[in-house]
Amino acid sequence: MDSNELRRAFRDFFVERGHTPVPSASLIPFDRTVLFTVAGMVPFKRYFLGEEPAPYPRATSIQKCMRAGGKHNDLDQIGQTLRHLTFFEMLGNFSFGDYFKEQAIPYAWELVTNVLGLEPDRLWVTVHTSDDEAAAIWRDAIGVDPARIQRLEEDNWWQMGDTGPCGPCSEIYYDKGSEYGADGGPAYGSDERFLEIWNLVFMQFDQQSDGDLVPLPKPCIDTGAGLERIVPILQGRPSVFETDLVYPILQEAESLTGRTYGVEHRQDVGLRIIADHSRAMTFLLADGVVPTNEGRGYVLRRIIRRLVLRSQLLGARHEVVERLVNGVIATMGEAYPELIDRRERILELGIREEARFEQTLTIGAPILETAITSGKVTGDVAFRLHDTFGVPIELTTEIAADRGVDVDLDGFHNAMAQQRHRSRQAGLGDEATSEQATGALWVLETLGKTEFLGYEVEEAVGEIQFVEQEPAGLALYLDRTPFYPEGGGQVGDTGWISAEGFRAKVVNTDQPVQGVVRHWIEVVEGEPVVGTSLELVVDRGRRARIRANHTATHLLQWALREVLGEHVAQQGSLVAPERLRFDFTHWSALTVEEIERVEQLIMEQVVTAATVVTEIKDKEAAVNEGAIAFFGDQYQDVVRVVHAGTHSVELCGGTHVGSLGEIGLFKVVSEGSIGANTRRIEAVTQLAALDAVHRLERQLDTIEKILPGGREALAERVENLAMRHRELETQLATMRQEELRSLVRNIWAQHPSRALIERLDGLSAQELRFVALELRNRTEAEVVVLASVLDAKVALVATVADPTVLNASEVLAPLAQAVGGRVGPQRELALSGGRQVDQLDQALEELRKGFDSQR
Known part of the structure; x- marks a missing residue:
């Protein structure tokens, strides 16, 4: 059975048993507590936490995962073992309060033994020491020999955090045979011999801050089965690196380096690293990550540079990224067609990063070699390699260790601490704590979601459901509202709410829990009372300016891709009434001509005054039809698709103009870098754009008064003036140097x-x-x-x-x-x-x- 057949067999098995098939989410998760999607359950986390009701009782997925950086990091183990990968696929089946152990365990055993055909006498099972129920099911219902059921403590207990959902888990292990190490089952035998292939998490408790375990009213099932770990067993291969998933890429690495796998341990480690990192690099670039000096981008940069350096150390004499990426796409493109669609972007960014690293490596490699030859890599040298030449400290340490040389890490970290302009520490933003969202969670669980009316109206009537006094101010929750909550880069609405004897200003609107709108208010008269019916009025003028800027942001995204290329992808945005801000992937400053072309394309769309059309569609269908989805953003299964003109089609939950003509004038006011391969444009529309033009006109008027002679030749006069200024500065500097030399002669003559x-x-x-x-x-x-x-x-x-x-x-x-x-x-x-x-x-x-x- 090859990997594609395994994917189909797994999906079909659970679909036939009532599970909804869910496509793989991006490697960039909506959950900001993790750097990457590290497990199959991450896209469903909000359902497990009860933040949002699950749209289906049971689901199945084949999820792309990455464990390289952050709390879940397998980078240092890659190549050293036969089972670890940074990028991998997790086969999963999930129950959201629908079924529990009595069905999950038989499902797992039936698939593993009947569908995949693994011999029962080579399978072992582990359960938590406290989980008599699971042990009994394995023994009595399934018929597993009790001698093959082992009890473990921490290894068989799963929890989402210090508090919250948790429970025991049960794992299935495959015995690869005596040639891979000592016997004794998973508890006592060799890790390479007993390979974990399946993990059943029984989410049945809510752990309190005092350590108490409170039973959940609806226990859930979270299953994770490693595709890459099962395939070697089915294909009779000794490791994850020798299957149809990875071996073709490893063979490409052999060809590039002139090395043969299986001859010598150290070069085998290097070839495995190259093969693993090629997959990780390709999928991260495909999902919108770009090499930078922080966060996910830093992890990607380290992976690419480690891949390039390992290739060179093994003998590669030419660029390697292009061939390795193409090898990954040839191997994985059938299962993940987005790799084929995004090939150009992947290659462009990967090759650019390789070239950039090789330029610095030309100088950095001899410095490192000299230090290693001396027998000690000092902290100053390690820091210089990291800061000046872009060699991550992990690579320096790894290469030195290969030669038996130590790196002064304390000295390195001291140098980092003293650096005044060091790279910002990677951060994923602040996430509202459960305490901060208490009111919203209560509203969701007790009363349901807020009915949002703001797409159709800007005035409505709503009833107060809950009043919450927060440290930040007073907040109201209503049954329905026209106020748009902050999200997707768009700021929240403001306005007024009132009833007889009560009036308050809405100063902001946000969404602490998906689907629940919170209104922050400043009371002008009276007090808010639960059950009161209110008149709700959005600030129309402010909303109109926000709508214009939001739709203009969509046009800007399209125009940038037209002018710069398909690699442009949104990295962040702000849609406010006075301006818009758009962060995107690109490696160099835009020229004046490029900015003018972007403005021209946008205005050509604006003057058509085309109607902005919004459709409600299934997310997967919308993306397949060409709608742009921003990786890292959270989307529901049913989405709003916004058509802005004849070219721009995006998934977006924000508010938009009815006609492109409402945008009026569009004007870019600034463009600059905010990090490696990331640019930022700020722009204005409508009257704000006219104000920007007026400011430029006034500046030109002022300059013309200083340098009279007409607007047409103004640039030439300014240029001549600047040239004359430089000449005078040069003359002044020469005169000053002569004065200083005279000072030198006087000092020596006197003393x-x-x-x-x-x-x-x-x-x-x-x-x-x-x-x-x-x-x-x-x-x-x-x-x-x-x-x-x-x-x-x-x-x-x-x-x-x-x-x-x-x-x-x-x-x-x-x-x-x-x-x-x-x-x-x-x-x-x-x-x-x-x-x-x-x-x-x-x-x-x-x-x-x-x-x-x-x-």
Whole structure:
């Protein structure tokens, strides 16, 4: 049975037993507590937590998963074992309070033994020490030999967090045979011999903060079966790397490196890493992750660079990414056709990252080799490789370890801590805690979702269902509302609510729990009372500006893809009444011509005044028909599809204009970088765009008054003025250098000495450095130490003629310490500074005495 047949057999088995087939979600999860989708249950987490009722009682899926970074990280084990992968597929069947152990266990056994044909006498079962019920089902209902049922503690207990849903689990293991290690079953035998292929999680308790386990009213089933672990058994292969899923990619790695798998352990590890990372890289790029210096992008960057470096260490002499990506697509494209559809984007980003790394590696590799040859990689070297040459510390440590050399990790981390502009720590944002969403959860569980009317109307009548006093203010929950809750980048609506004797301003609207709208209010008159019927009025003018900016954002996404390419994907957005902000994947600044072309394309759509059409569709059907879905966003199974003009089609729950003509004028006001391969555009529409044009006009008027002569030649006059300014600056700098050289001659004439120690106030740090070098190079001075006070700050410099005799940093250190500064390790020229001006003269005098005493 090949992998495609296994997928079909698994899906068909559970569909025939009433499970709804659910397509794989993205590797970028809606759940912000994890970096990637790490298990098959992640897309269903909100159902297990009770945040939202499940749309089906039972489901089955084949979910793409990634465990590389964050709390779930298998990167360091890749290649070292025969069973670990970063990217893998999880076969799953799920029950949301429908069936429990008495059905889940027989389902698992029937599929494993009857459908897949695994020999029962090679299967072992583990259960939790407390789970007599599951043990009895395995023994009595299934007929498993009690000697093959083992009890484990932590390994057979699952929990979602410190509190919340949890319960025992039961696992099925396959005995690969004595050639893979010691006997004794999963509890006592070899990990390589006894391979876990199936895990049944019995979610039956709610763990309280005090440790108590409260039975759940509707216990659930969460099953995870590793596709890559089952396939080797079915195909009679010894590892996950030698099946139809991975071996074709490993063979590509053999061809690129000239190495043969199975000959030598160290090169086998490298080939396995290349094969694994090729799959991970391809699927992450396909799902919208781009290489950056933080979060998911950093993990992807590390994977690509580790792949490239391992390839080179094994002998690859040419670029490897293109062939490896194509190998993955050829192997996995039938099961995941999006790989074929996104091939161009995957290759473009992957090849670009490879080229970028190879440029820095040309300089970085010799530095690392020199350090390894010396027998120790210092923290400074490791930091320089990481910060300057883009070699992740994990790679440095890994390569050094291969050669038996240690890396000074403490020194590396100290250097990182001292770096003023280090990369921001990866963060996934703040997630509302269960305490913060208590009111919304109660409303959802007790009264149901809020009926949202805002697509059709901006005024309505609604009834107060719940009033909650939060630290942030007073919040109301209504049975129905026209107020749009903040989400999908669009800000929440504001407006007014009122009843007889009560009036309040709605200052924001959000959605703490899916489907429940919360209205933040400032009371003007009276008090809100549950059961009161209210008149609800959205701020129409503000809503109109938001709608225009939101629809314009859709047009902007389309236009950017037209001008820059299909690799453009949204990385974040803000839709506010006064402006719109759009973050997207791209590797270089947009030219003036590209920005103008984007604006032109958008305005060509706007002037058609085409009707904006919204459809309600099945999500999978909408995506298959070409609608853009933003990876990482959370979508329901039934979605709103927004057609903005003849080209833009997106899944979107926001509010939009009725006609493109309502956008009016569209104008980009800024474009810039917010991180590696990520750009940001800010733009305005309607009257805000006109205001932006007026501001530009006023600026031009001001410039024209200063440089009269007509608008047509204004740019030429400004350019001439700038050129003249540069010429004068050059002349001034030349004159200043001549003044400083005259100062050098005067100092030497008045104080000819081998140790020149002078205070020259009014000189900048750069000028002080120039004078010091001139004194050293044009005189007989062996050491020059200069100080200058400018704007209440001290600048210091020391330079020596022969760094083998004197060390500039050691000379300057006491002086720097006296004025509150520090000195880096520089032998020939050292710089420092400080703010303790009152200590300068005494410190200079002590330094002079020290040199006088050495004569």
